[in-house]
Amino acid sequence: MRSRKIPRIPDAVRRYPLVFATLLIGLAVLALLAVDAGTAAAWTASLYAGAVALQTAAGMVRNIRAGKWGLDILAVIAILSTIAVGEYLAALIIVLMLSGGEALEDYAAGRARSELDALLERAPQQAHRLEADAVVDLAATDVRPGDILLVRPAELVPVDGILLDPAAEFDESSLTGESLPALRSAGETVLSGSVNGTAAVRIRATATTADSQYQRIVALVQEAAASRAPLVRLADRYALPFTGLSLLTAGAAWLASGDPGRFAEVLVLATPCPLLIAAPVAFMGGMSRAARHGIIVKGGATLEQLARIRTAAFDKTGTLTSGRPELVAVHPQPPFTEDELLALAASAEQYSSHVLAAAVQSAAAARGLTLLPAHYASEAATNGVEALIGGRRIRVGKQRFIAATGAAPAEQALQPGELAVYVGVEGSFAGTLVLSDTVRPNAAATLTDLRRLGVRSMVMLTGDAAGTAHSVAQELGITQVSAGLLPADKVRAVAALPGRPVLMVGDGVNDAPVLAAADVGIAMGARGATAAGESADAVIAADDLSRVAVAVDIGQHTLRVALQSIRLGIALSLVLMLVAAFGYIPAVAGALTQELVDLAAILNALRALHGPGHRPARGAERHKDRRAGIMGSGRRPVPGR
Missing domain, CATH: 3.40.1110.10 (Calcium-transporting ATPase, cytoplasmic domain N)
Structure with a gap:
């Protein structure tokens, strides 16, 4: 995946040529002003800014023809109006603000993506294969199922395998978000990407790196990082009214004052960078925060849907129950x-x-x-x-x-x-x-948390017998139960649910169709449930039901932050435009002030990295696991027959 960190200077020049061209033109203009060549400075800045405005206008026209109204029109008019009234320095600042928007977004997104980047950078690279009495070092990608591997203390497990030694402890925090070590016994599964404890152990490889758990999660992360949320385009919904209001304010200021410069002074404060940058940064921060809790969300669109969930449907066996019959x-x-x-x-x-x-x-x-x-x-x-x-x-x-x-x-x-x-x-x-197969001790608390978060209806969809399903549902307070369902029946049942959007939580191969069919599908415990993980919109790497409520909570917080950031940018711009309409903010000062508005909106969007501090309640099973010093059994979730 392409890194979003700001690159070194030579790379940055190639990546952001317009930014550096604008800086060079700005230095040239300042040099011309220093030698009292004002006319040459004005022509240099005006011609350059005008060329950028025309190039932007061409792209804007193509978008309008395609039915996409954006915010570029404000930037184009602001540049042309400042050139027309002789405010060529303000025109250069607007060009710099527009061209620097991508670099600013890259920097902010780099911070927001920290957890995702850390996961990608930790992919296992090396393995040690035992051959007779020798230890042979080889690339992790060369390991084949059946190989006996030595994992030294504090090393990453290169591929999924079976533990051959009596017992060992592994740090699975990068996979599950759980900081406590996981105790594994001989014959149990050891996950790639986990970190061995203090003693060297032997494992028998059961998969290649490409088919191992860590690489599956990396693939999900890469898919998530490449996605773009509908809310990222939500700024376009504000584009037409914001553009109209800005032009109306600028026109009124010109008409009332009789000064065409007032039109330009208002519009330099209406440039759209906060709207274009804030939402993507907020959603990348939300996905990063989810990854920190062991929840891999495949895209910003999923976070937006999670924020609006009104119905939650659950499989029974291995989801609401422990899955260890x-x-x-x-x-x-x-x-x-x-x-x-x-x-x-x-x-x-x-x-x-x-x-x-x-x-x-x-x-x-x-x-x-x-x-x-x-x-x-x-x-x-x-x-x-x-x-x-x-x-x-x-x-x-x-x-x-x-x-x-x-x-x-x-x-x-x-x-x-x-x-x-x-x-x-x-x-x-x-x-x-x-x-x-007993009900998970934290299942009732999770449903309570979901109701507190605004999920109005809880539904059980299971392939198990009606008697078993109703007894579990009664214990958890679920009133809507559909039992004895085949995978196709579950798909039809989800489609018929009235309260939208619908969240479906399940595990195992048989839940893959319904996870794909729901508005949001969450696969529980990615271990061993590859088809479910690939079909779902989000995957909970740990076998912990309470993280379903955590995912909804993160989605709601992220959506709030994204909307607040967009509205903050608009509100600050409108207030400053009104001040400029009365002639209190010159064009150059306005262009510089708008950069501060950009910064405020982006810093606000970065709040999505950190939640309000709430974490849904844990059940007795989790507390017991903490006392025992283990994360979970490592057994495969049970898909209901």
């Missing part, structure tokens, strides 16, 4: 026993990537059951898995997935927080496995 009961149908049913289900679930499948396998392993290989296996996304094991066709998943074979699975009675996995063998119902 555990087996609590096995209900076999004769002639199967509990262990036989669990062994068959776990054998089939070996071929599923679903986290419910992992929970079933873990329960079978805890009982010491032997899993059988399958001759054939196929997973039906969001429904379940089918496998041919020992000559028998086994189906594990939703009730309707089992019923599709002609079986008649009985509805399983469930307690709050429980969910059922149904098992069919050779077209007959074989029993159910009951798993418990």
